[in-house]
Amino acid sequence: MSFDVCVTRQLGDRVIAAEFAGEAGLTALFGPSGAGKSSVLNMVAGLLRPDAGHIMVGDVTLYSSADGIDRPARARRAGYVFQDGRLFPHKRVRDNLLYGWNLANPAERWMDLDEAVRFLGIGHLLNRWPHTLSGGEAQRVAIGRALLSAPRFLLMDEPLASLDRARREDIMAVIVRLRDELKLPILYVSHDREEVEQLATTIVPLD
Amino acid sequence: MLSAEEWDILLLSMKVSGVAVLACLPLAFGLAWLLARVRFPGRILIDALVHLPLVLPPVVTGWLLLLAFGNTGPAGRWFEDVLGISFMFRWTGAALAAAVMALPLMVRAMRLSIEAVDRRLEAAAETLGASRTHVFATITLPLALPGLLAGMVLGFARSLGEFGATITFVSNIPGETRTLPIAIYSALQVPGSDNVVTRLALISVALSLGALLASEVLVRRSGQGRGRHVL
Numbered sequence: 084m085s086f087d088v089c090v091t092r093q094l095g096d097r098v099i100a101a102e103f104a105g106e107a108g109l110t111a112l113f114g115p116s117g118a119g120k121s122s123v124l125n126m127v128a129g130l131l132r133p134d135a136g137h138i139m140v141g142d143v144t145l146y147s148s149a150d151g152i153d154r155p156a157r158a159r160r161a162g163y164v165f166q167d168g169r170l171f172p173h174k175r176v177r178d179n180l181l182y183g184w185n186l187a188n189p190a191e192r193w194m195d196l197d198e199a200v201r202f203l204g205i206g207h208l209l210n211r212w213p214h215t216l217s218g219g220e221a222q223r224v225a226i227g228r229a230l231l232s233a234p235r236f237l238l239m240d241e242p243l244a245s246l247d248r249a250r251r252e253d254i255m256a257v258i259v260r261l262r263d264e265l266k267l268p269i270l271y272v273s274h275d276r277e278e279v280e281q282l283a284t285t286i287v288p289l290d
Numbered sequence: 291m292l293s294a295e296e297w298d299i300l301l302l303s304m305k306v307s308g309v310a311v312l313a314c315l316p317l318a319f320g321l322a323w324l325l326a327r328v329r330f331p332g333r334i335l336i337d338a339l340v341h342l343p344l345v346l347p348p349v350v351t352g353w354l355l356l357l358a359f360g361n362t363g364p365a366g367r368w369f370e371d372v373l374g375i376s377f378m379f380r381w382t383g384a385a386l387a388a389a390v391m392a393l394p395l396m397v398r399a400m401r402l403s404i405e406a407v408d409r410r411l412e413a414a415a416e417t418l419g420a421s422r423t424h425v426f427a428t429i430t431l432p433l434a435l436p437g438l439l440a441g442m443v444l445g446f447a448r449s450l451g452e453f454g455a456t457i458t459f460v461s462n463i464p465g466e467t468r469t470l471p472i473a474i475y476s477a478l479q480v481p482g483s484d485n486v487v488t489r490l491a492l493i494s495v496a497l498s499l500g501a502l503l504a505s506e507v508l509v510r511r512s513g514q515g516r517g518r519h520v521l
Contacts, residue, residue, distance in 0.1 A: 130413050156416040169414040173432050182428075183418030232418045 084141035085268050086110055086236070090126050090133040099123065101289060108284030109262045109269040113276070118289045120272040121166075124238050127270060128163050129156030140236050140268065160191070162234030162267075166241040168221045170213035176224050177209040183232025191233045199227045203257065219250035226257060236268040237261065243278060251278075258282060292489065300493055303469040306381055307449035310388035311396070311442050318393055318441065322400035343455075344394040352458025355387055359459075383460035384467045388452040392445035399444055403437020404430070443505035447498050470494050 089102040099119035103110065112120045125131035127138055129145065132153065138146040145154050170179050180196060200206045203223045213221060222242055229237060239258070243251045259282065261267055273279050279286055292300070321340055325333065343351050359366040359377045369375045377383035407430050415425045453471040460467040462476060474490045477483045 128417050130417070156413070157419050157421055159417070160419075161417055163414065163417040165410070165414060167410070169411055171411060171415070171429060182415065182420075186419035186424070228418065 086270055087139040090136035092133045103287040105285040109271050109282050110285045111271045111279040111283035112287050112289050113279045114289035116274055120289055121240050124240050124272055128161045128238055129159045160235045162229030162232055162237040164225050164229050164239045164242050166244050168225045170221055172213050176211050180227050180231055187233035194230050199231050203227050218246050219253055222254055239271045241273055299470060299473045303450055306384045306388055306469055307446050309385040310392055310449045311445045314389040314393055318396035319400055321397045322404055326401045326404040340397050341394045343391050348454025349458050352455035355459040379460055379463055381466050384456050387455040387459045388449035391452050391455055392448045395448050396441045396445040399441030400438050403434040407433045440505050443501050447501040450497055
């Protein structure tokens with residue numbers, strides 16, 4: 084299962100265009116800042132509507148201008164890990180983690196809280212408020228929240244960008260395990276060549 | 291300490307202001323949401339109309355209320371016929387005047403708090419499977435709540451002090467429309483009632499101060515554990 088994406092979208096006087104079909108594993112959108120990488124991710128997530136094109140993940144069409152298909156973001160089952168974490172500041176870590184889990188169809192859940200906590204090593208954080216977490220801790224929780232929402236695929240927008248060196252290694256190891264152990268298709272955005280070469284199965288240059 | 295008459299004035303003021311804020315709340319929130327989130331032609335006009343009572347001489351607001359909600363006014367008739375609510379020379383009229391004067395402050399505070407909600411958090415909630423209404427109930431509303439409460443307290447405090455529009459619209463009737471400021475004004479007209487004026491004025495100060503402190507406490511309590519959002 085993998086991505087089949089062909090989209091264009093005009094934003095101001097800029098046209099963002101991307102076309103790629105990844106294999107299974109981690110597909111990295113790689114390019115300089117401002118190339119529209121995050122916009123492509125938002126289009127796959129359903130947060131930004133393309134002007135034309137199609138977006139398929141596995142055999143499910145999320146968007147197709149030709150067939151008039153445009154699934155709303157809430158029905159795309161994307162596990163989106165944002166660059167800025169976006170943990171809900173008024174909910175403790177446990178409630179952040181369970182936000183998507185509670186909304187997911189029970190039959191489609193494939194991970195429970197205990198598994199996610201063990202996988203990410205965040206058991207000691209469950210009762211904390213988001214603003215008390217370090218950058219690395221918050222990013223782990225953000226990944227956990229995405230995994231628990233029963234996603235069919237992951238979208239990761241520069242998840243390492245705001246972390247220091249040691250934390251980067253740490254989260255990178257987690258991403259490798261997501262790719263190899265959970266076998267989730269991952270669409271990954273980065274401007275860091277080293278990072279992309281280390282993680283990607285498929286590299287899509289974007290400029 | 292307070293005479294029975296002064297207690298009645300105090301309770302009437304609280305009733306008028308409380309009803310004014312609660313009746314105003316849905317409209318204020320709706321307008322705040324409209325101005326904060328929806329782009330539509332005529333938005334500036336709505337914005338200006340909402341703020342009008344803030345800058346209009348209160349006596350003019352009172353006169354306009356008289357035209358619209360008096361016994362022969364179109365809105366007044368509708369309320370009388372359909373809902374059985376009459377405003378003329380009644381405490382309900384005082385509440386209506388207070389609500390109109392409190393509206394701009396409430397809309398303003400609520401609008402700012404809605405605008406301050408990080409929409410990227412709402413987008414995150416949507417990708418996690420939340421519908422629009424669920425996002426509103428679990429993300430937008432709780433995050434905007436301190437500002438909404440502050441808006442209500444501000445509106446309450448403003449209602450307590452309402453004078454000009456009220457006395458123009460529903461006059462000065464003991465037990466019906468004689469709220470604190472109007473009672474103070476009446477007492478000032480009677481020679482030798484300095485003690486009454488002082489006591490009523492002190493009550494006013496205490497109520498206003500209490501309202502402000504209450505809003506501060508509410509905002510802090512609902513803000514517990516909630517810093518700026520992380521990362």
